[in-house]
Amino acid sequence: MHQPVSLAGALNQALGDALDADDRVVVFGEDVGPLGGVFRVTDGLAARFGPDRVWDSPLAESGIVGTAIGMAMNGLRPVVEMQFDAFAYPAFEQITSHLAKMHNRTRGRVGLPIVVRIPYGGGIGGVEHHCDSSEVYYTHTAGLRVVTCATPSDGYRLLRQAVDSPDPVIFLEPKRRYWTKEPIDRAVDGPELHQARVVQPGRDVTVITYGGTVETALEAARIGRDEGYDLEVVDLRSLSPFDDETVTASVRRTGRAVVVHEAAGFCGYGAEVAARLTEQCFHSLAAPILRVTGYDIPYPPPQLEHHHLPDAERILDAVSRLQWEGEPHHG
Amino acid sequence: MDAAGVATGDGTYELPDHDTLVALYRAMVVGRRFDAQVTALTRQGRLAVYPSSRGQEACQTGTALALRPQDWLFPTYRDCVAVVTRGVDPVDVLVSFRGDWHCGYDPYEHRVAPQCTPLATNTLHAVGVAHAARLRGEDAVAVVLLGDGATSEGDTHEALNFAAVWKAPVVFVVQNNGYAISVPLHRQTAAPSLAHKGIGYGIRSEQIDGNDAAAVYATVSSAIASAAAGGGPTLIEALTYRIEAHTNADDASRYRQDDEVAGWLERDPVRRLAVFLSSSGDFDATGFDAEAEGLAAGVRTRMGTDAPVSPSDLFEYVYARPTAALARQRADALDLPVGGRATMDGHEPGGRGIR
Numbered sequence: 033m034h035q036p037v038s039l040a041g042a043l044n045q046a047l048g049d050a051l052d053a054d055d056r057v058v059v060f061g062e063d064v065g066p067l068g069g070v071f072r073v074t075d076g077l078a079a080r081f082g083p084d085r086v087w088d089s090p091l092a093e094s095g096i097v098g099t100a101i102g103m104a105m106n107g108l109r110p111v112v113e114m115q116f117d118a119f120a121y122p123a124f125e126q127i128t129s130h131l132a133k134m135h136n137r138t139r140g141r142v143g144l145p146i147v148v149r150i151p152y153g154g155g156i157g158g159v160e161h162h163c164d165s166s167e168v169y170y171t172h173t174a175g176l177r178v179v180t181c182a183t184p185s186d187g188y189r190l191l192r193q194a195v196d197s198p199d200p201v202i203f204l205e206p207k208r209r210y211w212t213k214e215p216i217d218r219a220v221d222g223p224e225l226h227q228a229r230v231v232q233p234g235r236d237v238t239v240i241t242y243g244g245t246v247e248t249a250l251e252a253a254r255i256g257r258d259e260g261y262d263l264e265v266v267d268l269r270s271l272s273p274f275d276d277e278t279v280t281a282s283v284r285r286t287g288r289a290v291v292v293h294e295a296a297g298f299c300g301y302g303a304e305v306a307a308r309l310t311e312q313c314f315h316s317l318a319a320p321i322l323r324v325t326g327y328d329i330p331y332p333p334p335q336l337e338h339h340h341l342p343d344a345e346r347i348l349d350a351v352s353r354l355q356w357e358g359e360p361h362h363g
Numbered sequence: 364m365d366a367a368g369v370a371t372g373d374g375t376y377e378l379p380d381h382d383t384l385v386a387l388y389r390a391m392v393v394g395r396r397f398d399a400q401v402t403a404l405t406r407q408g409r410l411a412v413y414p415s416s417r418g419q420e421a422c423q424t425g426t427a428l429a430l431r432p433q434d435w436l437f438p439t440y441r442d443c444v445a446v447v448t449r450g451v452d453p454v455d456v457l458v459s460f461r462g463d464w465h466c467g468y469d470p471y472e473h474r475v476a477p478q479c480t481p482l483a484t485n486t487l488h489a490v491g492v493a494h495a496a497r498l499r500g501e502d503a504v505a506v507v508l509l510g511d512g513a514t515s516e517g518d519t520h521e522a523l524n525f526a527a528v529w530k531a532p533v534v535f536v537v538q539n540n541g542y543a544i545s546v547p548l549h550r551q552t553a554a555p556s557l558a559h560k561g562i563g564y565g566i567r568s569e570q571i572d573g574n575d576a577a578a579v580y581a582t583v584s585s586a587i588a589s590a591a592a593g594g595g596p597t598l599i600e601a602l603t604y605r606i607e608a609h610t611n612a613d614d615a616s617r618y619r620q621d622d623e624v625a626g627w628l629e630r631d632p633v634r635r636l637a638v639f640l641s642s643s644g645d646f647d648a649t650g651f652d653a654e655a656e657g658l659a660a661g662v663r664t665r666m667g668t669d670a671p672v673s674p675s676d677l678f679e680y681v682y683a684r685p686t687a688a689l690a691r692q693r694a695d696a697l698d699l700p701v702g703g704r705a706t707m708d709g710h711e712p713g714g715r716g717i718r
Contacts, residue, residue: 058498084498090528095487095521102491105476106435107499122517129481130488137465137477140680174681198683226686273686 036213042184043073043149043205045218046191047111051081054109057195059086061096061113061149070115071151071210093123097148101130104144111195117152118161124169131200132175147194147201152180153244153294155208155341157334163207164331165295167243170202171272171304178272179225180204182246185216186229190269193225201225204271206244228275230282234264236360237351238282240305241292242268245342249292252347261351261360271301276312283309284316288354290324292342297325319355364575366630368638376581381643383428387576388640389651390424391633394444396655397453400662401443401460405611409666411462416444418574418606421632422538423508424448425579429587430474430506437476437489437507441538441605445508449473453658454665463670474503483513486522486535493526493533493590504532504590506583512543514557523598527564532590534583535561535598538573540605545618561598573601574632577639604630 037045050057059074059081065088068075078086089096093114100110114120120127127148134142154163170178177199181187187205194201223229231246232253239249246267253263266282268275283289289309291302302323309321324342332340365371372378379387398416405413416423423445430436430449438446447453450473458467459478466477476492479485489507496503513519514537526533537557541548554560561568567589571578579601586597604627608615615624640646678685678693685693694700 090521090524092521092524094518095490095525098484098487098518098521099491099494099525102488102493102505103495103498104491105470105488106492106495106501106503108495125481126484126487126518130484133465134477135683136680138470138680139464139466139676140683141469141471142477143683177682273682273688276687 034215034217037184037216038211038213039181039184039187039205040071040073040210042188042216043191044075044077045216046188046195047074047077048080049218050111050192050195051077051085054195056107056109057085057111058103058108059111059113060089062089062091062115064088064113069113071207073149073205074113093120094126097123097126097131100146101126101134101144104146105142109145109195111147111149114148114150116162117150117164117166120148120150120166123148127170127176127202128173132173135199136175143198144200145198147191147203149203149205151207151210152204153206153208154331154337155244157337158207159334160331163337165293165326167204167271167295168299168301171301175200176272177201177225177270178204179270180206180243181269182206182209182231182243182267184212184214186267186269188216188218189220189222190225192220197225204243208244209247212247223269226270226273226275228266228268228270228278230264230278231267232263232265234262234286236262236286237288237290237354238264238266238279238286239290239292239347240266240268240279242271243293245292245294248342248344249347252344252351255344256348256351259348261348263351274304274308276308279305280309280312283313287316287318289317289321290347290350290354291321292324292347294326294341296328297323298328300325322350322353324350364577364635364639366574366635368635368642370639376578376585379577379580381645383580384577384636384640385646386428387424387580388633388636388648389654390428390448391420391576391636392648392651393655393658394420394424394448395633396659397447397662398444400659401457402607402611404663404666405460410457410460412610412612413460414441414610415605415607416441418604418627418632419538419540420444421576421579421636422536422573422601422603425576426506426508426536426583429580429583431504431587433474433501433503434587435474435476435489435492435503435505437485437505438478439482439485439508439510439513440478440480441510442478442508446475446478449475451475453662457662457666458670461666461670463672464676483509483516483518483522485509486513486519487525489533490522490526490529490531493531494529497532502591504534504587506534506536506587508536508538510543511537511539511541511548511551511557512546513537514560515551523561523564523566523596526596527566530593530595533596534586534590535596536583537598537600538603539600540603542605542609542619544609544613547618556600558598558600566596566598568598568600570600570602573603574630574635576632576636
């Protein structure tokens, strides 16, 4: 059997295999060379592939994304690292005005196959500016694919798919799952880049989530079983585009839905999910769609972050408020 | 050469040969006529907006003609004359200003990036293209045009720094036309010159007379040769002047005096090269005027009819392949039978399916 690999290790293997598979792939960013990145996701790659494939850039996020755009215009497939979620904001103009739009501006003549890797989210005791969940800044921008992984196996698959994508991909890595380990098979088949997956089948409620809170939802499903709720957990994987097919099929089956994410609820990703499901599944719903999210506050300091982050208890509290008439109808 | 068309070279750069000077003059005559024609069409309402190149023809044609076929040009919105000089179809250049699409030409055909509207962002793209060329072993240099205002943007700083650290084959040509819309240079920077800005990054930097096409051509050519030979980037500050307002929507009388404009008209780049070439004897420019008129007439005719635009295009190029959601929105926008309803839980919104 394969040795267990952490998410950071799986992403490292994905980058190594992508560099091996296609000599147009280059990896650069802050500290990604000899240090191997602050989370060691690029560990060993500079030594293995040399400084023309993997290198440290000057410390400037707009510069990293902006030069990656030029490199992609000239035949390369850059994978760049933003060191932390909030440190990616200096690159926002390059991402929204150029990375997302070049294909559209040029009527498809210039494609930008670039992956921008962003470690995101909290739960690691990080000080300020190190824990933002910045996904909706990107999902609101047409032209970007935005994906996030929850497990080592899926992280490997998703990153390989992202590197192979002809579209620019914002690749969000949930920092608090970097050290989660499982054996991985380094397969790229299974769900495609744009597809969600049902990670826990259930009959009573669809819990829709992604990234760092997939594990939280699975924990809620384990505890919920003892309380008589059979939860289905959907890992969205692709936040943009949204996989309507998989999610609506699940919600039509269960009739109830809870959306879970770390980011603030107001204008958060869950608002879009709830609106879409209401539009598409209204007649299948037995209760309003509820959201379990971070509060509408700046990300809190380490000593207080556990109050902010959704946990299994808050998910199950939402489940209990889904207008049950008597017992859940399973069994 | 000075404003009177008298050679003033100090020997730092060789005077471009006669044929090159004639080519520069031809490009300036054609470029100026193109610019005047587009300005006229804009007044007639045929274009949504147009930022004129008038007065900056030497910077733009000198740079464009210095490029080798394999080199890249990264223009801004004000560099239509440079783009036309590079060989892009003039009407394709005007697609974005007419509002038919964003970029109307294929950037790979002449190696001209889409004209950049956000200031200074294209400097980083140029560095990226140049660095990729070096990594791929390709003999190509990227030349990026920017203005005096753009040198205050953070991306210019990052691009100069990245280019210097990576020794990227890139040339930065700053057209210092004195104003960022209305803000004069002394409110833009306290640096002794914009060329000084390159020094802190370890970049070879020069300030030249940007209304001297021979100087622009010689300096940019030399910088391209240096970059191609592994010498890294060069920053060139070309001193010039924007004769027209920022765009047709701007009123330059609110921030500058007529006598200032008159002073710069005396330093006209086109006339001085004509004087210089005429003094050499062997020079006949009559064909260029006819060519310029022909181009202007062609632009008038082709811009006189509306280009066909399709709402279907709105959805075609967002991703390499339209997503399922965009396919539904396209059907909705075009009133096609396969609409968003297909996913509506088997019930039509507001129709008989509502309980």
